[in-house]
Amino acid sequence: MRKVVAIILASAFFAVLLVSFSNIQQADYGEKEYYYQNPINGSYANESVPSHYISNTKNETGAVNAVTAIVVEYRGFDTLGEVTVLFTAATGVSFLLYKTRGGKKRTEANLILKEGSKLVLPFILLTGAYIFIHGHLTPGGGFPGGAVIASGFLLMMLSYPKFFMKERAVSVTESMAGITFAFIGLLGLVFASSFLQNFLPLGDAGYILSAGIIPIIYIAIGFKVGSELSSIADKLKEVQK
Amino acid sequence: MMWPEYITVAALISIGLYGVMAKKNLMKIFIALSLMETGVNLLLITIGYIPGGTAPIENGNFAKYVDPLPQALVLTAIVIGLSVTALALTLLIWYHSKTGTLEYRRGMRW
Structure with missing residues (x-):
């Protein structure tokens, strides 16, 4: 009975979604000129938000x-x-799984996984660092780079049952990254006009040392996401039962 | 109009809705919620796509770029979804250690 009702409701929702999607003007969503009224002088700006981002990102x-x-x-x-x-979320995971360290025994991984993961780990870390250092030049950034770094540590956890993240180092890295982010924002308040505003020279677009505070913040985000996701994986690994 | 993408989005969200309504196992409910989340992310990305557009990284060779704003939003949403799923699984571990089951029951004290 429950499943029948669920199937009927889900199919009705599917039909409603399809009908509503058929009204989306797909072809000109990003291209259409949206007119916004300027609150100060009452004029209408002849520019859409996406086209503003695309045409002015490099200069601004x-x-x-x-x-x-x-x-x-x-x-x-x-x-x-x-x-x-x-x-x-990371704090909540650590809080709820505080006393579960040292759970049941796990079998050793085989030789190929152990040696191979030892060999591959530096390259995974290097790829993650590359992704978040080049965040302003190539696709990617702090969040994907941090996830790649955490996946490297996850590989080590899978192959070595006794591999633990050093809790002290993880928490210090995470706090330093968070402090860097907030502190740079406050410096923007001091040297420029608002929180998180750019106060460094922009440089030549397309090079690593450009874009002012963007690479610094993205490197901080990369360290923060990497350490938080690895600590989540580390906590979830040692669960009893 | 790009129908396959929208049909995929609608199917993902509906399957997730079915899972949330019909299943009693909390693990399966979380999987269904993740499916719905994927559908919503795909919807945002699809709406921001412009036919013939490339990734919004300027190098002077392309005339048309896709809308960068939904991509930034989805980048955020994926990480949030991951952390929320981790927290939900942790609560599920706690629930399992208290009650010894993964099933949701009405009026259960724990």
Whole structure:
């Protein structure tokens, strides 16, 4: 009975979704000119938000990658909140699984996995660091780079049952990264006009040393995400029963 | 109009809704919620796509770029979803150690 009702409701929802999607004007969503009224002088700006981002990112922020410019520069406060959510989740996991360390015995992994993961780990860490250092030039950034680094540590945990993250080092890395993020935002308040505003020279777009504070913040985010995800994996690994 | 993408989105969200409504195992409910989340992310990315556009990284060779804003939002949503799933699984471990089961029962004290 329960399943029948669920199937009927889900199919009805499917039909509703399809009908509503058929009204989306797909072809000109990003291209259409949206008119916004300027609150100060009452004029209508002849520009849409996406086209503003695409045409002005390079001049305003110095970053080539528009997604990175949005995440770190235009909506940097949002990203600070998101990092806080991630931190809260990691804290919750650590809190709930505090006393479960040293669970049941696990079988040793075989030789190929152990030696192979030892060989591959430095390259995984290097790839993760490359991804978040080049966040303003290539696709990627702090979040994917941190996830890649955490996957490297996860591989070590899978192959060595006795591999633990050093809790002290993880928490110090995480706190330093978070402090760097907030401190750079406060420096923007001091040297420029608002929180998280760029106060460093923009440099030549397309080079590593460009885009002002964007690479610094993204490196901090990379360290923070990497340490938090590895500590989540480390806590979830040692669960009894 | 790009129908395959929208049909995929609708199917993912509906399957997730079915799982949330019909299943009693909390693990399966979390999997269904992840499916719904994937559907919503795919919907945002699909809406921001412009036919013929490339990734929004300026190098002067392309005239048309896709909308960068939904991509930034989805980048955020994926990480949040991952951490929320980890927290949910942790609560599930706790629930299992208290009650010895993964099933949801109405009126259960724990």
